[in-house]
Amino acid sequence: MDSYASLSRLGKEEIKDYFKEKLHHSPDLYFYELPVKESTLLFIYMKNLVDDSTLSQFILSPIIGNLACFNSEMSELRYKLLVTDTILTEDGEVAIKNILDGYVYIFSNHGETGILANVAKKVERGLEKAETESLVFGPKISFTESLSTNISIVRQNILLDDLCTRKLTVGKRNETEIRLVYIKGIADDESVAYIEDKITKLEVKEILDTSVLAQLIEDNSYSVFPQYLQTELPDRVTYSLERGMIAVFVDRSPMVLLGPATLFNFFESTEDVYMRWNMGSFIRSLRYLTMFLSILLTPAYVAIITYHYEMIPSTLIVSLGESRSKVPFSPILEAFLLEIMIELLREAGARLPTKVGQTMGIVGGIVLGQAAVEAGFTSNILIIVVALSALGSFTAPSYLMGTAIRITRFPILILGGLWGGVGIAIGLCFILIHLLRLSSAGKPYLRPVYPLDLKRVKNTVLRIPVEMMKTNPDKRGFFSFNGKYSKDIDE
Template structure:
């Protein structure tokens, strides 16, 4: 190694705090090439960079040195301190003795897996490919769906400590939309240290981070992401993550599956109504059982009352405690099945549910009727296509159960009213969360039922405030015709 290369090596080691992995190669006496092991494409480094640099020929400037490098992505830098972040990211540094600064050469090859099948959003129809942890590959997948010059890509740094980058993707015709500017400002403003996962970044972008309901969704499917872009939504892609953030979203968007668009309108509409029915069933079925047995025996038909009394004759607990025990048992089985290996987890869920349910009935801890109702409620929550929304629904059942156990139907009515008020007040980047149900819009409802492209974001409204204003102003604004609104 030449004297010049040793000097460059010592300077870089100080900048990276003497961390291992730094490699410095001397090309003659005046050129040094530096890179981090494991982060570079070895073949490209040897063939297009190291193998082409002159060993004996005298080079006077960095501009002439560029003529020997067969890699297009080369950048100039003035100080080594400016190039350390790129060095750690996988770039190679080329310096020349006597020249100010040096060259950053893109030979990045971060280990990543090949695109595979979607696991959390699996479907029967349509493409099966999913995003990977490589941002370049993910953007290439999206560009294979949207071959338009209107497809915009904007890179923003979201974490100064880890150097994590985020790409904001949107269609050009939506550039004037306030959503793009709002998300751009929030990305630049709400930075944090140690930002690695997309779900963590999603919480920073939300209007109301303390709400149980998600305002933006995560997706690992390029086809769903491309459809969202064409609908006027904004996509945020965080480096090193296989899931992208899509928003803004309305409440009803979380119950739309990718598969609905690949089915006929009749089948798609039926499955959406089925999920809506499952939502109501999951939230209200078990609380109604508790309220009826605790306060409202008169509402139970006589043919059902006798089997219920016989079923509960050996149960020593009140209906509220009985229901809470069974709901918690279902959640424990679900969590255990999710954390165990795939084959063991499936067996644990099936066998554990049967064994625990049968043992609980024989021991007198619960009744057969409640086991069936709790199982139906759990199935109803699992029909939600979006995992975050499904988790929120499962969590809501517990306060609803407690309200039913203490106040009966009055408690259910009060908690339902509280939920409705909360949902009606929520916004997603200023847009009403419950659109098109509130503010009511007939065209939006028809689009939602018939699976046409939603018109949620074609209306240009005032988004200066994220709070929903008076109902009279909203109704007068949203009941305008489509031509006037546009």
Template sequence: MRKGHKRNSSNIFPIKIDQLEKLMISKFENNDDLSFTVFHHQNKNIAVFYIPYQVTPDKVDNLLLKQLLENKTSWNTESILNKMPLSSGKKSDRMENILEDLIKGCVFVYVEDEDEIVSYSMQTIEKRDLSKAETETVVIGPQVAFTESLTTNLNIMRWRIHSTDLVLEKIMVGKRFSREVRLIYVKSIANETDVNTMRQRLQDLEVDELEDINVLIQYIEDSSMTIFPQFYATELPDRTSYAISQGRIGVLMENSPTAIIAPSTFFSFFESTEDLYMRWNTGSFLRILRFIAMFISLTLTPFYVAAVTYHFEIIPTQLLVSLGQSRASVPFPPIFEAIFLELMIELLREAGARLPTKVGQTIGIVGGVVVGTAAVQAGITSNILIIFVTISALASFTVPSYLMGTTIRLLRFPMILLAGMLGLIGMMFGLCFLLIHLLRVTTLGRPYLSPIYPFRMQDINKVLFRLPQAFQGKRFASFMPKDLIRFGKYASKKKDIDE
């Protein structure tokens, strides 16, 4: 990370307009991005300059230039601010402020020999329309997703959380190319220590630029060495607003269609907003199914390798005969066979993600069938292993978080190596190592495995399964919100009309 370069902060005013023009053109390396026009009005020279593609032309012509030139007033800095029918005007006399506002879409008006210059924000914002989420698809519940426009995203958050207690704290990040970041929380609920920690991490960043909020996560997360994601990155406004209402913190960044939710535990990555919208028993079933799928995805292929290589005695006799016939023509040991198929699945997945949508789906399905069938017929692998690898791949896709799903798929490879070298003992060694590692990981300074470690019985029903809504009156105690109570004991008490 580099410290920002020192800028010239001297007062350049008063100045002649021709000198101002030369100075501004030199700041833009003599290119054609700057529109600099000089008008002669009431015996005074007035300069108007801006970057054309950063502003809205109709606003400049109708709201500024028309008023400026048709009015008989003898303009100066104060009269422009007081009489111009625009509300966003401000004065400046520092070059670094002028350049910063210029690239943000401000139009500058300077009356020759005045001590200050006036600017108006007339920024034009290019943005795509609201659409469905691409990586976090949901069947039940709101379908809208965040966009690259920070203004639109803030509007969505205000629309979803109708409270004067909602804080949208502005922080500028990036020394050379600054980006606006918003720290979002409910002041009366969010833990003050978490808010201060996140604010400090954002303010202490000394980087030139940030390409996306996922890059920001890599700077502010607790540990950059762990493979597990520590903050949940979501493109769903309803998930973000729900987390904020529970006492957690959201972070939005300019030009990024993703929000950060912090702190986020290991179990947060297996939760889906659909769990809230479904019946409690259905939501609990699906959540438990995801945990089972995660375990299957991580251990099924390594278990096959360990059993076939070292532990034939644990395989049922009838299945052992079928397995022997399937592997009779395979010249490779199970570990190479498994790694080959896992790599093939990953190649197909990556190719399907990078190719155009319709072609990618075809390649994924047809390629998997053709290559798998050809591999069995050529004697490179057994058909039983193909079944196991396919089940493992399908199980990894049940995780709502793309980052956590990718992590689980990546962890399969060291687990296969351990199983191939040490059998079930190697598998247990790998699982114990993962557990010890997870016990050491933190998220915004809080334990990653909450509420399992440290154990909090009152929070178990919020991560492993769901109880009926009437029993969800308390917030997640492990995050220590200021207000633990969501609703009272009798909030959902039912009465008939004649009672």
């Protein structure tokens, strides 16, 4: 059957055939006929997408109760229904799209238009404790896969009339609803327009998850460093919105994008705010230190053992020589094998069920490490170095940033094995240049260090006391940036 632009030209049986053909004779497609005076009302819906009690109580009961005064005008029948979300339409494509979203389509064989009424049965889980971002202090709940629930949580946390939301849709084949959420007057209007333009220009069939959307709208999709912060914590979204960031919610995804983000945002946690300022500053500084050590520790070991052994203290060089005396591999190959083994243990622990994964990580690490040393496969000192490097990458609150650090370690390790300290310096220079050129939603990735902004540095690298936050002269949020940013580091 051909596609009809208007259903008003079709009879009852033709309408049934139209919906059957369009929905490929789905067994869930249901037709219900209600004789009314000289006409017949036809109810069309997907059985597994509607709430039967809502359909019966708020749709059928009011219609049956008003049969005596019924006429064929759908515009009048619309106001008899006890649901507020209704649409008058005669377009078959619009009807099918909404039926697949849980609407019931009501049509009269004497009418020229039909009514779409929302009786959807939304399947969603309740509010639960966050799994990927664990906190000691602060709220423990996480977002769910329901977009409306997530937006309501944010509105309960931010009771401001300046909290703005913009609705967007992406996907040619399977449309997905996306919401931009920001606080007007604090968020940078240029950043809001930039992110909205990026999303509206997407030409994709569908968006599977928030992480997929992040990859599509990033300024540099080839960079290993994430340019949008992903979180499942409502309090982190609230904290970020009040600092001028923009939140991007995707329907059917429990994760939220926050941008424009800086490198330092990925090492911050709302737990830093809940703690005393000196404790929060210490822990935040520890994260930066462990990130640096995680990248450099293993490459530095390989470079020193291979080229700069004169840097090793004389008291340590004897034990180090004894430890490596039975190892048949070169330092770079030995380090590579251990790094790969650590990554395999981490990946296996993440993919297995929780209890089995924890056991696998602990037992596997101890057994393999001890067996590798006894077999002369590796030295015990390198095991300590690789373990410290792995622990350093795990301290990042963001899983994506922790993964980026682990990946960055491998090219630095190769350069350290080939050219020693000079190779490590070259690798660090390349990383620094890349970070200087990188941007998030058009804003510098290393802000406020580059371009330097002393007013904001104090609450980025460290966690300043609360009384200093109250007197902070910055009223437009952290990411307001009036100057023109150029990606050329020479300017």
